[in-house]
Amino acid sequence: MLRSVTRRAARARLPIAGLALALAATLTGCGLLGGDDEGSGSPSGSGGLEKTKIKVGTIPVVDIAPLHYAIEQGYFKDEGLEVETVVQPNGQRAIQGIMSGDLDISFSTYAATFTAQSQRVADFKVVADGLAAKANHLMVVATPNSPVKKATDLPGKKIAITAKNTFTDLAPMAVMKVQGIDYQQIQWIPMPLPEMLGAMTKGDVDAAVVVEPWVTKAMKEAGAVPVLDAASGPTAELPMSGYMAVAGPGKFATTSPNTIAAFQRAMAKAQAQGTDRTKMEPMFVKYAKLDESTAKLVTISTYSTRLEPNRIQRVANLLEEFGAIQGTSTSPR
Incomplete structure (x- = not known):
């Protein structure tokens, strides 16, 4: 169950397919009210920072451009906070990092x-929203030699995805479902995103589901063409990622509400700059490791400046719709 811990909604529990995920606070400066059910956080806005140096897990994707921009512009420093970024190989390792305490906060996809x-491995809390997919950010693409020319060609074909029950298969299935395309006949082939282009070129797969910047790279480097926009219709502006922490006795989301509030204020300021390509493109080059010409072509998606439970609820609904998670709605507490 998803609960917003602002003063107005601290007692409300929103249906999120039985999950215990909590919004740590709004991005309007409110702190973490009371931590989790077992912990004891400080009152909103009171006192100094519990930690002045934190470690934040990152992945080299365009989603985290505002985080690096905030560091470079001194937004965290203005809040009395020093942020050390620690690059993680994938989302699973990022989640493991906050569970173990090696990281205080970590970027991750909402699906993961x-x-x-x-699975009740920890009590996760959303510290800050990340990126919501605009059109052309999450795409099914195919190379010119592929038998897949349009979305109706996808059933019966081999389609590369990052993993089962992620946005790379769930979002396309949601779009195909409303279009009447039999997605159940697709053979999903898990592989890392950097390997998908080669797999398509060699004919090992007929198409691939990719996110930016791999959408742009596939089109630029292999002449790939769009087959289906997986961020359209029922998945338009779908929240993709955010920054997470773990709550519980001695855990960061419970013990450090003022530090979290400082992190949120700095992130909100940086995310508000997300539509300015002149500010984001240098971050794509330095931290997502894109060349400048590719960075200029990447689709700029929505960098959210506040946490909105109803928007993030869409992810849980999507996961439940296709059986990735199980659960039922709960009544207010």
């Missing part, structure tokens, strides 16, 4: 976090 939460 909600799935982990449904």
